[in-house]
Amino acid sequence: PLDLRLFRSAAFTTSVTVNVMIGTLMAGTFFLLAQYLQLVLGVGPFEAGLWMLPQSAVIIVASMLAAVVVRRIRLAYIVSGGLAVTAAGLFVLAQMDATSGVIFVMAAWVIVGLGVAPSSTLSVDLIVSSAPPERAGAASAISETGGELGNALGIALIGSLGVAVYRSAMSDAEPPGADAALPGEAMLSGEAAEAARESLSGAMAAATELPARLGAELVAQAQAAFASGLQLAAAAGALAAVIGAVATAILLRHVRR
Structure with a gap:
């Protein structure tokens, strides 16, 4: 059963929320972006997958650096800063249209990955470390569940928003x-x-x-209608990331590593 006592910790609850938010933003945006690449820009499935690789590389490197930087910079600043960078990437993505080149769109997606990496890495680590040792397993399970929940919410919320704009x-x-x-x-x-x-x-x-x-x-x-849907979805995601960045900076300000 879910150990609700873990949510008494502000650090734990905030980290889980960040984890869910990141999953939501990434899954929802990717759901629309993959279709945009193939059906609007005319990129084939294999080529579209290759264009996604730079972001994956950036996420790997940024995640590794986050583990080092957190020794010198307060965790709240890194997680909050990561969400701010994520918001910037989504804002750039929201400037695209049906005629935007693949390089512009993927550059924005790389910026999103650069912000997501430290925020996700450190929030997951904080979820486990903020729980008592005997509940570390339960905390890890909640972290995993939060990520999956975020993926589902991303398609349900952001994906549906983009589709609704298209249909309208x-x-x-x-x-x-x-x-x-x-x-x-x-x-x-x-x-x-x-x-x-x-x-x-x-x-x-x-x-x-x-x-x-x-x-x-x-x-x-x-x-053009689909591009408009992606624009609004990215803009909504950017706004959510900004709110998350501000809230995280406040709620995690006392956490030290």
């Missing part, structure tokens, strides 16, 4: 000179038109039923 944009869109809300909608089957409004992949599939010009117009509109 596609429902409200009315290109100049078109009587229907979507380019060539009158030429689409009911199922295809609905699929185009539901998801970017559905719009791209529906475009194959249209003449080349109208199909290209539908795809461009859908890609």
Whole structure:
């Protein structure tokens, strides 16, 4: 059973919250970013995976450095600073659009990783170290569960926000000179038109039923709508990270390592 007594410690509770927040921001943003790379920028699955490697390398190096730097700098400052850098990366990502290059987008993603690494590493360590030795196993389990919860919340919250913006944009869109809300909608089957409004992949599939010009117009509109969803999701994530940075600096200010 979950040992709720562990949450009496402010350091423990704050660290678990940071752990969940990081999982939420990373999973939700990645959920949308992977689709953006492949369906908007036209990057293949294998190439998209390769573009993700720089962030992984940055996370590894930054995590190792965090363990060294914490000996000289107060933990609260490092965790809070990491969240601030994460917010900066998400803010940069929020400036992209359907025509942004892959280098710009991945540079923003690397900045996110640079901030996430120290915050995640030290918060997980604090979760275990702030618990009594006999409850270290329970604390570790809570840390793992918090990460998984964050992943689920990321897709449910941030992912859903991005999808909601896409659907709203596609429902409200009315290109100049078109009587229907979507380019060539009158030429689409009911199922295809609905699929185009539901998801970017559905719009791209529906475009194959249209003449080349109208199909290209539908795809461009859908890609712009999806990019808008990613923009808002990244901006919301940046705001959450800023709030987390301020709260962490206050709540962990007395923790020393």
